[in-house]
Amino acid sequence: MTSNSIYLTVAISTFGGRVSGALDVVEQLTGHMAWIEVVLVHQVPSEFVLEQSALQAVQLLKDKADVHYVLSQEQGLTKSRNLAISYASGAYVWLMDDDIEFVQGAFLELKLRLEQSAAACLSFQSLKAGGGLRALYAKDRAELNARDRLRVASFELILDRRFIIDHHVLLREDMGVGSNTGINMGEEAVLLSDVVRAKGLVEQHRLAVVVHPDESTGTNYNALNVYSKGVVLQRCFSGAEKLKYFLKDLLKLLKDRDGNIGTFSKRVSLSLALTRGCFGKI
Template sequence: MAQAFKKSDIEILLSTMNRDSLDFLTPMFPFTHFTEFKILIINQTTQENILQSPYVNIRVINSFEKGLSKSRNLALANAGGKIALMTDDDVIFKEGFDETIYTAFNAFPDAALIKFCAAAFEGKLFRKYTRHAVKNMNAMQRLNTMSIEIALNVERVKQSGIIFNALFGLGSFFSMGEEPIFVNDLHKAGFQVSFVPKTIVTHKSVKDSDNIAISEVYRIRGAYLKKIFDKQFFLWVGIQLMYHLKGRVITPFQIPFCIKNALKGRKQLLNLTEK
């Protein structure tokens, strides 16, 4: 029988930019000092803005590349724990998040990835999550995934050879979509991707993606829906349109405009991947 996961197996993989001090970590852990945890920080920066750590369990890699997916991939390549928790520099961890994570991996020892819940600072959950644990997430659950919700079995992910697609994510050609592509790539490769309905982090209620124009939203979604679903592209664009109509994000009169931009994103992805 495999040895059970424990707190010391968890390493937090944190992406940030232009830091020269560890002070930003303090508000992320309001219940204890951040040195209680293993953290690998990827600081995308310049030669003039170098971050250093005096603590053994707080590692820093200063990177001079741009792009969130490149930051995630560098972190994964250098991960030192058995479980990697992906996160950003603007979250606040819930007390006991570490126990929640290793307990989940003990419940799903074959999982390459486990998705958890995230909530706004005010306490409201970011989305309507299912109330029960799921061994294998369905397509909709995989599609609606943020990086701050996921933890990884490092050995299984490295075994898969799957990394974040550098065409997607902040600082890339398509500024969203890297997480659902990553989760779906693992699923397509035959790896277990699970869900546990426990909240591990809180985040401001307004996300960066909420401020993106609807034309850009559909351009980007057109690209990653093509990447994920390929021949089912039009089905999933239709599902997205129905979801936005129901939520009054768009009106029926905007449907042709949204489809036009989704097709634009699909064409751009095909042009980029054919080079």
């Protein structure tokens, strides 16, 4: 831990009028500010006009002494997260969305686990708004395996700030929502693979810390998402290991056991998108 009292920076990213939801997230942290700071990056392109409700939310955030409000005209979620990290002062940085609810009863245990861990990144569990855990971990405080690293969400990740700065490990800004590169997801998995390549430990924790809406970019089967998954495989793995995960995803697409992907022609088209992402030039 650092010598100051701030153990954790909650790095919230929001865009445009969604800042009202971000304010709700900040309000939930009341009572924990003795050891938590908030950095909130608000992306508002120059041509964007905020409604009155959003402007009021911005003013309320600026009035909070324990919130560092950062206005940015850039677009792209990964750019927002990296900017938030650059403003952070906590020993750890928690990547946060603007539409979550915290599991209030988990904060004491969360702080204890941060104090006890030597990991470069801690991956916690989250709850779906409709009920149940988003991901299951068989073991507590064990190393997160390669396949599970592909399934993480940003709001489940808490990073050792000193490690990522010293090893120059940040989110890749040509990935993620708003990047406009055709790679709209998977930046979290690539981040964790970069942490591992830098000899950092990624540790899984069987503790649910947030509740998130059930809808997710990664659950939609379209060409852009599937291509992005292929890019993730290319950036996370190499050689036989990459081929293994590619074949697993390819068979999943072609077989469509759950019947939620679509016609055979669509499955073939998506398979080609996966192949292009995994083996093509990025």
